[in-house]
Structures are given as C-alpha cells and as structure tokens.
Amino acid sequence: MSRNLNNLSPKLRLYLPILFGIIISIGLVTGYSVHKLRQNIESSIERNLSLEVQTISKMFEREHDLKLDKVKTDMKVAHKLFYQGKIVFSADKFSAEVVNQITGESSKTDITNWKYNGKPLYQNYHFVDEVNQLVGGTATVFQKIAQGYVRISTNVLNSDGARAVCTFIPNESPVIQTIEKGETYFGRAYVVNSWYVTAYEPIYNNGKIVGMLYVGDKEKDIEELSDKIGSLKIGESGFPFVIDEDGKFLVHPYAVGETWDDESIIKTILSEKSGVAKYILNKDGVKKICVWQYFPDFKIYIAAAMPLSDEAGSLIWEMIYNSAIIALVIIIILSLFVYFITADNVRRFLSQLEKSTKKLEQTQQALEQSEKHFQTLFNNSSDEIFVIDFDGNFEEVNQVACENLGYTRDEFLKMNVSQIKPENFRSKVGSNIETIRKFGQFRHESENQSKTGRIIPVEMKSRVVDFKGKQMILSISRDISERKEVEEKILSTIIQTEENERKRFAADLHDDLAPILSTVKLYTDLLKKKNFKKIDEEEAVRNIEELVDMAITSTRTISRNIRPNILQDFGLAAAVNDFCSFIKKTESISIEVVTHQYKIQERGIEETVLYQSVKELINNTIRHASAKNIKIELKSFENQVILYYRDDGVGFDLDEAMKQHTGLGLNNIVNKIKSVKGTVDINTKPGEGMFLIASLKLKKK
Numbered sequence: 001m002s003r004n005l006n007n008l009s010p011k012l013r014l015y016l017p018i019l020f021g022i023i024i025s026i027g028l029v030t031g032y033s034v035h036k037l038r039q040n041i042e043s044s045i046e047r048n049l050s051l052e053v054q055t056i057s058k059m060f061e062r063e064h065d066l067k068l069d070k071v072k073t074d075m076k077v078a079h080k081l082f083y084q085g086k087i088v089f090s091a092d093k094f095s096a097e098v099v100n101q102i103t104g105e106s107s108k109t110d111i112t113n114w115k116y117n118g119k120p121l122y123q124n125y126h127f128v129d130e131v132n133q134l135v136g137g138t139a140t141v142f143q144k145i146a147q148g149y150v151r152i153s154t155n156v157l158n159s160d161g162a163r164a165v166c167t168f169i170p171n172e173s174p175v176i177q178t179i180e181k182g183e184t185y186f187g188r189a190y191v192v193n194s195w196y197v198t199a200y201e202p203i204y205n206n207g208k209i210v211g212m213l214y215v216g217d218k219e220k221d222i223e224e225l226s227d228k229i230g231s232l233k234i235g236e237s238g239f240p241f242v243i244d245e246d247g248k249f250l251v252h253p254y255a256v257g258e259t260w261d262d263e264s265i266i267k268t269i270l271s272e273k274s275g276v277a278k279y280i281l282n283k284d285g286v287k288k289i290c291v292w293q294y295f296p297d298f299k300i301y302i303a304a305a306m307p308l309s310d311e312a313g314s315l316i317w318e319m320i321y322n323s324a325i326i327a328l329v330i331i332i333i334l335s336l337f338v339y340f341i342t343a344d345n346v347r348r349f350l351s352q353l354e355k356s357t358k359k360l361e362q363t364q365q366a367l368e369q370s371e372k373h374f375q376t377l378f379n380n381s382s383d384e385i386f387v388i389d390f391d392g393n394f395e396e397v398n399q400v401a402c403e404n405l406g407y408t409r410d411e412f413l414k415m416n417v418s419q420i421k422p423e424n425f426r427s428k429v430g431s432n433i434e435t436i437r438k439f440g441q442f443r444h445e446s447e448n449q450s451k452t453g454r455i456i457p458v459e460m461k462s463r464v465v466d467f468k469g470k471q472m473i474l475s476i477s478r479d480i481s482e483r484k485e486v487e488e489k490i491l492s493t494i495i496q497t498e499e500n501e502r503k504r505f506a507a508d509l510h511d512d513l514a515p516i517l518s519t520v521k522l523y524t525d526l527l528k529k530k531n532f533k534k535i536d537e538e539e540a541v542r543n544i545e546e547l548v549d550m551a552i553t554s555t556r557t558i559s560r561n562i563r564p565n566i567l568q569d570f571g572l573a574a575a576v577n578d579f580c581s582f583i584k585k586t587e588s589i590s591i592e593v594v595t596h597q598y599k600i601q602e603r604g605i606e607e608t609v610l611y612q613s614v615k616e617l618i619n620n621t622i623r624h625a626s627a628k629n630i631k632i633e634l635k636s637f638e639n640q641v642i643l644y645y646r647d648d649g650v651g652f653d654l655d656e657a658m659k660q661h662t663g664l665g666l667n668n669i670v671n672k673i674k675s676v677k678g679t680v681d682i683n684t685k686p687g688e689g690m691f692l693i694a695s696l697k698l699k700k701k
Helices: 001-006 010-084 126-135 174-180 222-230 262-272 308-339 342-378 399-405 429-441 481-529 537-562 566-570 574-585 606-623 654-660 668-676
Strands: 091-102 107-111 140-143 148-154 167-170 185-191 196-203 208-218 239-245 250-251 274-280 288-295 299-305 384-388 396-399 442-448 455-467 470-479 590-597 631-638 641-645 679-684 689-696
Touching: 001 196, 010 126, 010 140, 010 185, 010 196, 010 222, 010 239, 010 274, 010 288, 010 308, 107 140, 107 148, 126 140, 126 148, 126 208, 140 167, 140 196, 148 174, 167 174, 174 185, 174 196, 174 208, 185 208, 239 262, 262 274, 262 288, 262 299, 262 566, 274 689, 288 308, 299 308, 384 399, 384 455, 399 442, 429 442, 429 455, 455 481, 566 574, 566 606, 574 590, 574 606, 606 631, 606 641, 606 668, 606 689, 654 668, 654 679, 668 679
Parallel strands: 091 167, 590 631
Antiparallel strands: 091 107, 140 148, 140 208, 148 167, 185 196, 196 208, 239 250, 239 299, 274 288, 288 299, 384 396, 384 470, 442 455, 455 470, 631 641, 641 689, 679 689
16 A cells, blocks of 8 residues: 555645545535535524414404404494483382303392483393494493493393393403493403403493493404415415414314324423424424414414425435535546646636635625615614613614704613603503513504603504614604694594584573473463463463474474584585585595586485495595595486595505405495495505495485
C-alpha cells in the first residue's frame, strides 16, 4: 500500500487528501442541509396549521360578535317598545306551578297579576311577538319570585314546541346575580334548552327590581359551519377539526360525534388552552403534528393536524437525491480544479469571489431598503401604532402617535402605556395586557390622554408579535371621536323629537279636550241633582251628546297629530321624503331622494311595503355599510312602481349574507316585496357598495 502511494506523482499525492477532505465536507454539509430542511418544513407546516386555526377562530369570533351586536340593538328596541305601553304592577296574586329550567324540578309559587295596556301580562304574547316581528329574535318578560325569575310572557319554546311560560331561571345563575346588582347582562346564557347570545335588563317598580326584560338569538349551530371548515385544504393531507370540552368531535373528516378518550393528543388538548404537539394515533400509527387553540365564547377547541410523513418525506428524499447528484458534480469539478490548478485559475477564482462579495453587499443593501420601506409604512399609517412589552413599557411608536399625543419618540420610550391613559382607564391596563398574553389578541374601546390633557376615545386592536427577537404586543389605536359625536347627535335628535311630541300632546289635551270634558261633567252633575230650573232634561242630554261628539272629534285630531299618517294622506313619495329629512338633520350621511317621476295617486298595501323596505335599507346602510351617500329614486308607469336604492358603502358578499342570516334584514325585505307579487334584484360586492331595484304592481281597487 505504502509502495503504491510512493509510486504516485507528487501532484496526485497532494490531491488525494484534498479529495477526501472535499468528500467529507460535502457529506457533512449535505447532512446538515437535510437536517435544516426537515426543521424548516416542520416549521412551515406549523405556521400553516396556526394560520388555519386562526382563520377558523375568526369565523367563530365573527359569528359571536355579530350576534352580540344584534342583541344589544334588539334590547334597545324592546326597551323602547315595552315602556311605551302602560304597565300596572298590581298587588293581586295567583298560584302557579313553575319549572326550574336547569334541573327540571317543579314547585308552586305566587305570581303577581301585572297588567300591560289594560290586559293581564301573564300568557299575553302581544308584546314579545311584536318584538320578534321587528328584530327577528326571541323576547321574554320575567317576574321575580322566591326561586328566581319566572317567564310570564315569552316566545322562547320548550323542546315540545310550546311557549316556555312558567319556567324560571334560578337565583344562582350568573344572569340573576348581574340583574340583582341593577346591571344589564350581555353575553352567552342557557335559555330553557339551548345556548343563546342574550341581553337582560332589570324592570323596576318604586325603585325595586321586580322583574327583567330579555332578548336573544340562538348561537350558531356548529353543524352549519362544519361544511365550510371541513372544505379547508391544508397541504396534501392536512385537515381541521373541532372538539368540545368533553373531547367530542364536532367537526372532523370522519369522526364527527366520536370521543377518543384513549388518545393522548386529545387529553393534551383538553389540558391546555393552546399549543403545538407531535403525536402518533393509536388508530393508524401515523406521526402527525397538531396546532390548537381554545375558543372560550363557544367553549370549544379549534385544531388543525397534518401527517409529517406525507408532507416532509418526499421533499427530504428529493433533497437527498439532488444533494447527492450536486455533491458528485462538485467533487468532480473541484477535483479537476485542484488537480489542474494554476495561478491563472486562482486569479479567476478570486475574481469570482469578488463578484459574489458584491452581490452579497447588494443583497444587504436591498434588505436595508426593505426595512426602510417597512419603517415608512409604519410611520405613515393614519392610526397610532405602539409596540410595548408585557410590563406595558413602550418599545416603539410611529410618528402619528407622537403627533396626536404630543410626546417625542424618545419620551415615549421612557414611558409606560398607563401614563397615556386617563384615571378611569389606567386600572384596566394590567388586565388588558393579561388578556392579550392569554389569548394572543384583544379588541376593545378605550381612551388616550395627550400631553396637554386632551382625551381621545379610541378603538384598540392588539396582538402578540415577534419584535427584535422577543414577544411584544403590537397595538393599533384608531381615533373614534367623530363616530361617537355622530352617535350622540342621532340620539339627541331622537330624544328632542320625542320631547317635543310629548309637549304638543299635553298642550292639545289641556287646551282642546279638557274644557269639553269639564262641560260634560257640569251637565252630568245637573242630571244627577235633577236641577232643571234653567234647562230641561232633554236639552241637557242633547248638549251632552254634542259635547261627546266634539270630544271624539278632538281625540281623533290629537291622535292624528301624535302620529300623522303621512303615508296614507300624501303617499309614498311624501313619506320617504319626510323620513329622509329626519335622517338628514343628524348630518351623519348624505341622502338624495328623486321622486318627480312618481305619479301614483292610489293608496295600497304595496306602498306600505315599499316604505318599510326603504326605512330598513337606510337603517342597514347606516349601521353596517360605512357609507357617505345614499340615493333613492321612485318611478311609476301606469300602475307599475319601481324603487332604485344605491349606497357607496363597503358592500358585502350577497350569497353569504342571504345564507348566513347575518342580521342585515335582506331576507325580510325580499320576502315582504315578494309577498305582494313584487320582484327584487340586489347587486353588491365587497368594496363596491350596494344597488337594489324593486318592482311591483299596485292592485286596482
């Protein structure tokens, strides 16, 4: 062996150790590359799964937020409607058998005979059904009893389809505990036999809580979302799934309704609110990676899983194969290079090295330019942006935050977020940070205080991010002062209008009806005393009849003044113009009404339907569309009526809105118009506003 090596040329003897060194180096590099590739693939899979979990969580979060916003609005409608009626809290009682909605146990109790608009409220469903017609949800009037609060009027149904009258919520319920404090309850609650998103507010009599008012909507059935969730494709073979707190699969490609108690991954998910884990199922022996997150509003765990072998195996073997080929080519090329090396080749190599160095410098400059671009976007955002640590200390702020709050960036970096909060919000900073730490994100309304003391109402959107190698909180603060002012202006206009109506009503009663009734009283006194010295009995009776007729006429006049029937008296065009003029006074939105081509003189149910549809469309635009302009046009051709409605709002997915019953009232509008043999066509897309055209014929009388 030694003799054979000695027979080799000096150049070859020098070349062989270098060759072995090249082979070993390339082998190590290849092995390291495969290892890093495996790590990168698994990290990429984990990121993709996390994004899918966040996407599904957003679907559930959006559903919950829409429901909660709706019940808050519904409670305002129910409150106003309930207190418009005349409520008498009678002392009369009667015995009834009531049922605990949690345990199903029955017991006897006394129920007070409340009256509403002169009729007993017990088992009187006029009010709750009217609320249902207006807002589409459930409503209930509760009366306080010893065991809790019992339903005396409701449109909530038992499992047998009957109204759940005489069922009660026990005193230990969180809802009752909130009501007993004199507070309004908003949130998730168990109603008779299902979970609802609800609102409850106390009913008072002489300063004491005697009952409560409820509105609510059933929570979204997860089965309605399962098809959409199940259709999400994650890589080649990944899939999402959802389980409840008992480990039961609510969404799964093949195991819906099953409970896998023997699988360790299920136990791990139920023991931790969120996380990432690798596991092997007993059922198939396949190694998978799983990412999950707990969704507290619905008390479910949202997860996504993917087999590692399917996604990573083929890529790794392809990498090994390609690396082997590349390594072989490199070994051959380097071997030839070393074997035939010359000074000219060295110079050429150095030249190539210099070019590579320049490319590296160019790449570094491009990276720096990208960072500058990001910083420009960060500072030119129209909203305030803060980066803070989990102690609330500022780590970075954008230019808008400095301009709006009056501090320099250097001053901010020495401050804590609690220092820009007014006193009434300062105590909430710690709990808000904990919420963000726990759930990874948080959205709420707050207030910021500038260096000069100016209070700015804001909407805060915060989430946990990686910043300079550490986990920080990124918060976007949006000024909502203008929105608050518009809301207050609309509310003030409504309150002032109601007050003016009350004053006019009182004056009409005092000036017109009261003198007539007083005169009737004088004549009836004469009849009682049979005092016919100055007037005979027949004339007194005749005068009383005339006065009663005058009282009836006066009452009708006052009633019409309270709520003038402009639609009946003057028609659809005048009614629409009158309603829009009221909205214009708030200066919250511009409305253009064009009615010069509307010539219909007859009155009918079709005009009423169109008038109600216009009001509901305007309400939807103001509440949901963020529009600046509305245009309404009415045209008529003989007995054909056409309504054009357009806004420049954010638009929406029409199919999704009609399918999901999001509360925009579109189904209600379409059904109303179709009920009078009309047609409706709606054209809208996200970001492109909304256009509606409705056409119907007036029935000839």
